[in-house]
Amino acid sequence: MAGGAHIQTIGVSHTYKGGGAKVLGQIDLEIRPGEALALIGRSGCGKSTLLHILSGLSVPSVGKVLVDGALITEPSPSRIMMFQAPSLYPWMSVEQNVGLGLRFNGKMKEAGHRIPEVLELVELGDYAKRNVQDLSGGQQQRVALARSLALKPDVLLLDEPLSALDAFTRHALQRDIRRICKDLGITLILVTHDINEAVMMADRALVLKADPGDIDAEIAIPIPGGRLPSMQEFSDVRRQLVAAYEAAAGLTMAEAQGFISDKSLNAPAPVERLAAN
Ligand SMILES: Nc1ncnc2c1ncn2[C@@H]1O[C@H](COP(=O)(O)OP(=O)(O)OP(=O)(O)O)[C@@H](O)[C@H]1O
Ligand SMILES: [Mg+2]
Numbered sequence: 001m002a003g004g005a006h007i008q009t010i011g012v013s014h015t016y017k018g019g020g021a022k023v024l025g026q027i028d029l030e031i032r033p034g035e036a037l038a039l040i041g042r043s044g045c046g047k048s049t050l051l052h053i054l055s056g057l058s059v060p061s062v063g064k065v066l067v068d069g070a071l072i073t074e075p076s077p078s079r080i081m082m083f084q085a086p087s088l089y090p091w092m093s094v095e096q097n098v099g100l101g102l103r104f105n106g107k108m109k110e111a112g113h114r115i116p117e118v119l120e121l122v123e124l125g126d127y128a129k130r131n132v133q134d135l136s137g138g139q140q141q142r143v144a145l146a147r148s149l150a151l152k153p154d155v156l157l158l159d160e161p162l163s164a165l166d167a168f169t170r171h172a173l174q175r176d177i178r179r180i181c182k183d184l185g186i187t188l189i190l191v192t193h194d195i196n197e198a199v200m201m202a203d204r205a206l207v208l209k210a211d212p213g214d215i216d217a218e219i220a221i222p223i224p225g226g227r228l229p230s231m232q233e234f235s236d237v238r239r240q241l242v243a244a245y246e247a248a249a250g251l252t253m254a255e256a257q258g259f260i261s262d263k264s265l266n267a268p269a270p271v272e273r274l275a276a277n
Contacts, residue, residue, distance in 0.1 A: 004034035005154040005185035011063035021204040023049050025212035034241050037204035046213025047191040055081045077105050079155040085145035088132045095128040098146045118146040138169030158190040170197040174200040195241050198228050209248040216248035
């Protein structure tokens with residue numbers, strides 16, 4: 001069983017090309033093998049930028065990222081990123097979608113045993129032949145998760161992948177993703193706006209402040225075993241995280257949620273982002 005990757009950032013700072021403001025200040029961070037880490041902070045503080053840098057999709061303008069001691073300069077199938085949209089091919093079956101990562105990485109020989117194995121893990125064992133269009137949003141996200149797991153990653157990076165799902169489906173996936181990563185020894189890094197999600201899924205949360213993005217607080221989430229929002233330890237950690245979030249963001253959670261629910265008013269439009277790059 002893999003133990004998950006050990007990740008270090010050393011003096012990582014980032015400014016997008018084109019001369020804009022510094023997006024990340026100085027991030028010195030260590031993530032233990034198999035740890036589940038949440039990144040939280042207000043919109044635009046640099047969470048996705050940091051996640052891209054940790055995955056190797058972006059190279060920081062200053063500093064470096066080491067995974068198991070080796071310098072990261074590009075993405076790798078051992079570090080898989082998942083986004084809000086499951087990005088499945090609608091004309092393919094569940095098993096064909098799950099096999100795509102294997103196909104792109106020249107590992108189709110493994111597909112015969114690997115696909116049923118990962119479909120079992122995400123509890124879609126009976127869905128292999130189904131068309132992905134006939135699945136619910138939560139099931140489609142499970143297919144995307146299975147596709148990621150098929151490659152036996154040692155790091156899974158999630159950028160708010162559950163935010164489009166209803167509360168019940170979301171809770172089940174939070175629980176299952178944490179369990180799967182712990183069982184398989186995968187280091188999990190998760191960006192979320194949802195404090196409950198951080199407490200459900202992570203061993204530790206980093207709260208980022210903006211302009212430039214820096215780690216403002218670090219909060220351990222030492223809740224052994226299954227987690228439920230009704231547990232006392234859950235609400236204790238939740239309270240600490242809300243306070244840290246509010247201090248870092250300079251606004252109350254209620255304001256933050258209003259801010260978040262209408263991001264379009266506050267965050268630059270995609271075309272502006274492209275132009276700025
Ligand atoms: N490709 C890009 N080119 C230029 N600037 C960018 C680019 N991507 C992001 N930015 C800018 O960097 C800053 C941080 O963006 P980032 O997407 O990392 O924030 P975030 O914390 O993930 O926000 P959100 O919670 O809204 O997803 C923002 O000011 C954003 O406009
Ligand atoms: Mg983001």
